[in-house]
Amino acid sequence: MAVRRLVVVAPGLVIAGVGVAAVAGLADSVRESNGLAADDPGLAHDVLGLRTVELTDVARALTFLGDVPVLMVFTLIAALVLWRVTKSRRPAVLLLVAMAGSAALTYGIKLLVERQRPGVGYVLGAVDTSYSFPSGHTLNSAVFFLTMAGLLWMLRVGLVWRIAGTAIAVLLSVGIGLSRIYLGYHWATDILAGWLLAATWLSLVATGAYYTRRPGG
Numbered sequence: 001m002a003v004r005r006l007v008v009v010a011p012g013l014v015i016a017g018v019g020v021a022a023v024a025g026l027a028d029s030v031r032e033s034n035g036l037a038a039d040d041p042g043l044a045h046d047v048l049g050l051r052t053v054e055l056t057d058v059a060r061a062l063t064f065l066g067d068v069p070v071l072m073v074f075t076l077i078a079a080l081v082l083w084r085v086t087k088s089r090r091p092a093v094l095l096l097v098a099m100a101g102s103a104a105l106t107y108g109i110k111l112l113v114e115r116q117r118p119g120v121g122y123v124l125g126a127v128d129t130s131y132s133f134p135s136g137h138t139l140n141s142a143v144f145f146l147t148m149a150g151l152l153w154m155l156r157v158g159l160v161w162r163i164a165g166t167a168i169a170v171l172l173s174v175g176i177g178l179s180r181i182y183l184g185y186h187w188a189t190d191i192l193a194g195w196l197l198a199a200t201w202l203s204l205v206a207t208g209a210y211y212t213r214r215p216g217g
Contacts (some may be wrong), residue, residue, distance in 0.1 A: 009207045009210060009211055012203040012204065012206055012207030012210075013203075013204075013207060015199065015200070015203040016200050016201075016203045016204050016207070019196050019197070019199050019200030019203065020200055022196050023109075023134075023193055023196050023197055023200065026189055026192060026193050026196070027109075027112075027113050027133065027193070029189065030113060030115050030133055030189060031113070036188075036189050036192070037187070037189050039188070040187035040188055040189055043181070043187075043188045044118050044122050044181070044184065044187060044188070047122075047181060047182055047184075048122070050182070051124070051182070055182065056124060056182075056183075058179075059124075059178075059179040059182040059183050060124075060125070060179070060183070062172070062175045062176050062178075062179040063137060063176060063179040063180060063183060063185075065141060065172065065176060066136075066137030066138070066140065066141035066176040066179075066180075067137070068136070068140070071099070071140050071141060071144055074144060075095060075096065075099045075144060078092075078095060078144075078148060079092040079095050079096055080092070082095065082151065085155070086155065091151050091154065091155075094147070094151070094205065094209055095144075095147055095148070095151065097205065098143050098144075098147045098201070098202065098205045099140070099143060099144060099147075101143075101201055101205070102139055102140050102143040102144075102197075102198070102201060103140065105134075105139065105197055105201060106134065106136040106139050106140060109133065109134055109193075109197070110130065110131035110132075110133065110134070110136070111131065113131065113133045114131055115131055115132040115133035115187075115190070116131070116132060117129075117130075117131075117132040117185060117186065117187075118132075118184050118185070118186070118187060122184030123183065123184040123185060124182075124183045124184055125183060125185075128185055132185075132186055132187060132190050133187075133189070133190045133193055134190055134191075134193035134194040134197055135177065135180050135185075135186045135190040135191050135193070135194040136194070137176055137177070137179075137180050137185075137186075137194075138173075138176060138177040138180060138186075138190070138191050138194025138195060138198070139193075139194035139195075139197050139198050141172065141173060141176045141177075142173035142176075142177070142194065142195060142198035143198050143201060143202060145168075145169035145170075145172050145173050146169050146170070146173060146198065146202055147202065147205070148165070148169060149165050149166040149168075149169035149170075150202075150206065152165040152166070153166075173195070173198070177191040177194060177195060178191070
């Protein structure tokens, strides 16, 4: 049993290790303004030429879904629904742990890297003076939607619903991240860091969930 569990959890630990290394390399690139981070200003400038009224409306709707208050409400409602539907606290606790860890990662790494956001000339909307790396909208929304998608595979729902839920979760995670670049609130590498951190954290959450499950559960 111990060997079997190790075989199952090993991929999650490997993914987490690769993710940590990738984010660390990205943070170093940001500090040194080289590598991928060196291309951020050019990409931000190119995005200015892509803006239209219609795309701006879509981007604002997507970024709204990643706002902290919105995700907090989504999380609390989802946790209550999961508890009620499954008759178990485990799925709800899993979601709450995933979101709490995501928030902690966002806050901690922002303070550690202390990256400034793009200038006001890039921003469509109110200026945000908080640190830029990683994108909290991207990280937190990806963790929420992908955790919900993962929980679908644990529930007694049809395969079509599971696949559809996963596809929607991926599309929303990508769309919210891209909306932050489009609206000028983040550099592209902030978004990439958010996605990498989400994958890293979720791999650890999934690994922990499997390792601590009841035998036969």
